[in-house]
Amino acid sequence: MNIGQVAAASGVSAKMIRYYESIGLIPKTARTESGYRVYSDHDVHTLRFIRRSRDLGFSVEQIADLVSLWQDRDRASKDVKAIALDHVGVLERKIRELQEMASTLKHLAAHCHGDARPHCPIIEELANDGAAPLPGKPDAKFGALGKGPGR
Amino acid sequence: MNIGQVAAASGVSAKMIRYYESIGLIPKTARTESGYRVYSDHDVHTLRFIRRSRDLGFSVEQIADLVSLWQDRDRASKDVKAIALDHVGVLERKIRELQEMASTLKHLAAHCHGDARPHCPIIEELANDGAAPLPGKPDAKFGALGKGPGR
DNA sequence: CTTGACCTTACCATGATTGGAAGGATTACA
DNA sequence: TGTAATCCTTCCAATCATGGTAAGGTCAAG
Numbered sequence: 001m002n003i004g005q006v007a008a009a010s011g012v013s014a015k016m017i018r019y020y021e022s023i024g025l026i027p028k029t030a031r032t033e034s035g036y037r038v039y040s041d042h043d044v045h046t047l048r049f050i051r052r053s054r055d056l057g058f059s060v061e062q063i064a065d066l067v068s069l070w071q072d073r074d075r076a077s078k079d080v081k082a083i084a085l086d087h088v089g090v091l092e093r094k095i096r097e098l099q100e101m102a103s104t105l106k107h108l109a110a111h112c113h114g115d116a117r118p119h120c121p122i123i124e125e126l127a128n129d130g131a132a133p134l135p136g137k138p139d140a141k142f143g144a145l146g147k148g149p150g151r
Numbered sequence: 152m153n154i155g156q157v158a159a160a161s162g163v164s165a166k167m168i169r170y171y172e173s174i175g176l177i178p179k180t181a182r183t184e185s186g187y188r189v190y191s192d193h194d195v196h197t198l199r200f201i202r203r204s205r206d207l208g209f210s211v212e213q214i215a216d217l218v219s220l221w222q223d224r225d226r227a228s229k230d231v232k233a234i235a236l237d238h239v240g241v242l243e244r245k246i247r248e249l250q251e252m253a254s255t256l257k258h259l260a261a262h263c264h265g266d267a268r269p270h271c272p273i274i275e276e277l278a279n280d281g282a283a284p285l286p287g288k289p290d291a292k293f294g295a296l297g298k299g300p301g302r
Numbered sequence: 303c304t305t306g307a308c309c310t311t312a313c314c315a316t317g318a319t320t321g322g323a324a325g326g327a328t329t330a331c332a
Numbered sequence: 333t334g335t336a337a338t339c340c341t342t343c344c345a346a347t348c349a350t351g352g353t354a355a356g357g358t359c360a361a362g
Contacts (some may be wrong), residue, residue: 075269077271115227
């Protein structure tokens with residue numbers, strides 16, 4: 001199979017397949033004489049695994065760990081579970097952060113008339129010089145949960 | 152005031168102040184003879200406004216709009232409210248997405264013994280070739296809620 | 303043998319932020 | 333006054349996963 005067919009079969013774009021290969025997440029594959037990458041059904045399987053992991057928000061680094069555990073017949077399930085639960089923790093922290101932002105904003109918006117007049121509690125809160133703490137100050141990396149810069 | 156003092160007073164790093172200037176979010180400020188940027192209390196106020204907006208997860212683009220509405224005495228509060236509610240929508244969509252991921256993972260983890268044996272429903276689900284849909288496939292940009300690549 | 307669909311590599315862009323290097327300015331202190 | 337420490341300046345690079353584009357080679361069908 002060529003890369004396009006594997007991409008279609010796995011749900012991972014050809015771009016990303018090459019990228020995953022370049023960073024070592026998947027091994028370098030065989031090539032035809034003319035340089036085309038050649039894949040097997042097994043590769044499709046692996047790429048599906050990777051895509052599903054990404055869909056659950058795992059980072060590439062974590063996915064590398066998951067793939068190697070997957071392929072390790074002697075793995076300990078606790079190692080997998082640890083990765084999963086660690087990620088759950090990250091997700092839940094992020095969820096809380098976003099919820100705080102949303103709730104603050106909804107509260108402010110509820111008190112904003114939303115008409116043609118300039119008075120607006122939202123702007124006032126943002127401009128508030130008093131140190132009333134705004135919630136949700138994000139404190140850690142979390143860049144890659146969305147599927148990259150959509151646009 | 153120099154940039155360092157403004158940074159400390161506003162909670163926006165000197166790096167980011169220069170960056171905001173470079174992209175036009177804040178105007179180019181005056182310089183001393185030797186090229187140092189010079190700021191006023193008013194600039195601190197503006198930067199605090201910006202920082203608070205960021206803390207609520209607004210993008211730089213939205214912040215630009217908010218700042219200009221803030222400085223517009225004739226603004227319509229509905230314009231502010233629209234930006235806020237639009238952002239709430241984005242936040243809530245993201246929250247739902249993350250919640251689906253977390254809930255799937257928690258469910259799977261709950262059925263994983265987490266011991267030294269290899270059997271693991273988490274890995275099995277990731278490897279599942281049947282098309283049982285995994286939730287939370289993120290579909291849009293959302294990169295910038297966390298505070299950038301930590302580390 | 304041409305056309306079109308595919309493949310290749312190599313860059314560039316995204317978004318917000320941090321990091322560092324190399325060098326000039328200012329301040330504090332002996 | 334000298335000098336060291338601390339600031340400031342600009343420029344470049346990296347993050348993370350992904351998409352885009354361009355320039356060129358390959359392959360299959362007509």
